[in-house]
Amino acid sequence: MLLKYAGGMRLWLSQSPFTASDRRLIMAWVAALAVAALLPYCVGPYALSTIRDAMVMGVLALRYDLLWGRTGTLTLGHTTFFGLGAYGFAVVTVQFGLAPGIGVIVGLTCAAVSALAVGYFLLFAGVRLHFFAIISMAVLIVVQQLAMSWQSVTGGDTGLLGIPGLVFEVGDHRVDLSGSYGSWYAVAIVLLIAICVTWVVCRSRYGKVLAAIATNEWRAKACGYNTSLHLLLVFVVSAVLAALAGCLMAACSGVVAPDVFSPLLATEVILWVAIGGRGTIGGPVIAAVVLTLLKQTVSSYSTQWWPLILGFLFLGCVLFMPNGLSVPGTLRTMRRTFQQGVGKAQLLRSRRAEGGR
Amino acid sequence: MIVILNIVSDVCVLTLIALGLAIVFGMMDIVNLAHAEWVTFGAYALAALQAVAGRPAFWVALVVAPAIGALLGWCLERSVIRHLYNRPLDTLLATYAVSLIAQKILELVFGTQPMLVYAPFDGAIPVPGGSYPAYRLLVITVALIVTAGCWLVFARTRFGMQLRAVIQHPEMAEVLGIDTRRLSRIAFCGGAALASLAGVLIAPMVSVESHLGVSYLAKAFFVIVLGGIGSIAGAILGSAVIGIAETLLSYRVDPSLASAIVLMLCIVVIRLRPQGLKPGFSAAHQLLGKG
Numbered sequence: 085m086l087l088k089y090a091g092g093m094r095l096w097l098s099q100s101p102f103t104a105s106d107r108r109l110i111m112a113w114v115a116a117l118a119v120a121a122l123l124p125y126c127v128g129p130y131a132l133s134t135i136r137d138a139m140v141m142g143v144l145a146l147r148y149d150l151l152w153g154r155t156g157t158l159t160l161g162h163t164t165f166f167g168l169g170a171y172g173f174a175v176v177t178v179q180f181g182l183a184p185g186i187g188v189i190v191g192l193t194c195a196a197v198s199a200l201a202v203g204y205f206l207l208f209a210g211v212r213l214h215f216f217a218i219i220s221m222a223v224l225i226v227v228q229q230l231a232m233s234w235q236s237v238t239g240g241d242t243g244l245l246g247i248p249g250l251v252f253e254v255g256d257h258r259v260d261l262s263g264s265y266g267s268w269y270a271v272a273i274v275l276l277i278a279i280c281v282t283w284v285v286c287r288s289r290y291g292k293v294l295a296a297i298a299t300n301e302w303r304a305k306a307c308g309y310n311t312s313l314h315l316l317l318v319f320v321v322s323a324v325l326a327a328l329a330g331c332l333m334a335a336c337s338g339v340v341a342p343d344v345f346s347p348l349l350a351t352e353v354i355l356w357v358a359i360g361g362r363g364t365i366g367g368p369v370i371a372a373v374v375l376t377l378l379k380q381t382v383s384s385y386s387t388q389w390w391p392l393i394l395g396f397l398f399l400g401c402v403l404f405m406p407n408g409l410s411v412p413g414t415l416r417t418m419r420r421t422f423q424q425g426v427g428k429a430q431l432l433r434s435r436r437a438e439g440g441r
Numbered sequence: 442m443i444v445i446l447n448i449v450s451d452v453c454v455l456t457l458i459a460l461g462l463a464i465v466f467g468m469m470d471i472v473n474l475a476h477a478e479w480v481t482f483g484a485y486a487l488a489a490l491q492a493v494a495g496r497p498a499f500w501v502a503l504v505v506a507p508a509i510g511a512l513l514g515w516c517l518e519r520s521v522i523r524h525l526y527n528r529p530l531d532t533l534l535a536t537y538a539v540s541l542i543a544q545k546i547l548e549l550v551f552g553t554q555p556m557l558v559y560a561p562f563d564g565a566i567p568v569p570g571g572s573y574p575a576y577r578l579l580v581i582t583v584a585l586i587v588t589a590g591c592w593l594v595f596a597r598t599r600f601g602m603q604l605r606a607v608i609q610h611p612e613m614a615e616v617l618g619i620d621t622r623r624l625s626r627i628a629f630c631g632g633a634a635l636a637s638l639a640g641v642l643i644a645p646m647v648s649v650e651s652h653l654g655v656s657y658l659a660k661a662f663f664v665i666v667l668g669g670i671g672s673i674a675g676a677i678l679g680s681a682v683i684g685i686a687e688t689l690l691s692y693r694v695d696p697s698l699a700s701a702i703v704l705m706l707c708i709v710v711i712r713l714r715p716q717g718l719k720p721g722f723s724a725a726h727q728l729l730g731k732g
Binding site: 158160202204205206208209214215217218219221222223225226227229230232233347348351354358388391392394395396398399402403 | 472474521524525530531533534535537538539541542544545546548549655656659660662663666695696697698700701704708709711712713
């Protein structure tokens with residue numbers, strides 16, 4: 085498997101890495117690193133922890149972008165794995181009193197195994213598009229019910245409290261990432277590494293394979309790619325990434341409640357990616373951070389209104405901004421959307437009948 | 442006997458909810474995630490009417506709620522879905538947003554506490570092996586009548602034939618002079634009305650809250666995917682399988698564990714038989730490798 089892509093990797097490496105168009109990218113990276121390193125010294129502890137929690141959501145947005153933006157697999161229930169990661173970490177550390185390191189491993193394994201099971205049965209059965217989305221939503225609802233009713237392990241409605249921070253014992257050294265600076269750097273490093281890896285993967289030949297599957301799975305299949313296997317791989321990887329975000333969330337905030345499985349959070353994730361632009365890497369992450377901060381601002385006035393605002397934002401985004409936030413694109417889509425209803429009746433499904441997705 | 446009646450009433454409710462979905466989903470290839478909200482609308486309409494006119498308003502609600510549901514469905518079709526016929530995945534997302542908005546608006550208008558709803562009559566009817574609530578028998582009867590009516594319309598009328606033509610091959614139907622958009626709109630409103638009717642019927646048996654519909658939604662979609670898309674028989678068969686499995690399991694284990702087990706069973710069945718138990722005849726789904 086690895087050998088198959090070695091050629092592609094060599095080709096990728098042999099190209100000149102820094103062209104003129106890459107300069108902006110490098111600038112962006114430098115800026116991101118500088119912000120990550122210096123921000124703790126510029127803002128107060130409360131703002132720092134708020135931004136940190138928003139950045140955990142950035143990891144979540146990134147992996148959803150990997151799944152939806154790159155392979156076109158829409159799911160409505162990907163927070164299942166986020167929650168499984170958080171609960172795996174919390175149950176192991178609180179109920180069994182084991183080290184946080186083991187908690188992370190258990191959380192990730194939990195999510196990976198369940199993603200593998202669900203993904204195998206669905207993806208290899210040819211379940212795609214909205215079927216996949218709906219079934220994943222059903223999985224989310226059932227997992228939420230389980231989390232609420234399985235009192236003895238998950239703590240029921242209240243969830244689990246007093247989750248320890250990330251403290252690792254490596255040999256004689258004790259790495260403490262539970263303080264406010266420590267957890268900030270842990271989250272920032274995980275986010276930046278995740279962005280970097282996703283970027284490399286998407287730029288390589290593998291990214292092209294995923295794009296091929298997203299544009300036309302049948303043709304990709306005809307070209308000899310085992311599309312189900314590739315989709316399953318991406319599904320599991322993104323589930324693990326989500327679980328990692330879940331572990332970070334649990335460790336940073338110290339609380340896990342069945343809220344993590346609520347459809348509301350799942351909606352927010354989709355909204356981040358939709359607004360930030362599907363298939364771009366920075367967009368969803370920035371959108372996630374900004375919208376989470378916005379949510380906290382709105383919620384500090386009234387908790388009632390956020391879901392309503394979220395719903396309308398989402399609706400507007402789907403109707404007018406299918407390619408993310410950009411003014412000319414939005415105006416174009418708006419015009420097209422409204423013209424469609426007025427103009428001549430089109431054949432309903434001619435475009436889909438060609439096999440495009 | 443009681444067990445059988447329990448199963449039957451469960452299956453009937455599930456069929457009623459899934460039926461509207463089956464028509465909309467199979468026909469227009471539209472995944473209406475706001476379908477559950479129409480169930481909730483039905484239940485709230487009943488609650489509001491009973492708050493005004495007392496218990497007998499149930500019979501009024503049985504007629505008024507579907508009308509309200511159809512009207513709201515028409516509004517949704519005109520304002521949102523009409524623009525998205527060519528973008529199926531976006532319809533899913535848009536209706537999802539609509540369901541969020543609808544839930545919140547219901548909460549803002551009626552408050553978050555459960556609404557008061559009464560069955561039109563109490564009492565139990567003796568059956569072999571005990572007695573059974575009369576209201577549940579009413580539910581079974583109404584559900585059977587409505588399902589039979591749907592099947593008659595679908596299979597025996599000119600309108601039903603046109604509907605089937607649109608499901609099977611929309612372009613060809615259009616060429617033959619069928620107004621597919623009008624038909625889609627009618628079917629959508631019909632599906633919404635059926636959901637509201639189901640909402641009225643289940644309201645006295647559950648607690649009426651703004652997220653009442655959501656738990657039924659996932660099940661209803663499973664019914665459709667399991668039973669086969671675009672066929673009424675598939676919807677009935679699917680609800681039978683899921684209803685029976687869930688009711689029997691919930692005698693043995695915790696209800697939420699029961700639904701988890703049913704869900705897993707469904708996923709396994711879908712792996713083994715992707716086209717559904719009783720495949721429909723939708724052209725679009727065949728292209729998607731489904732059906």
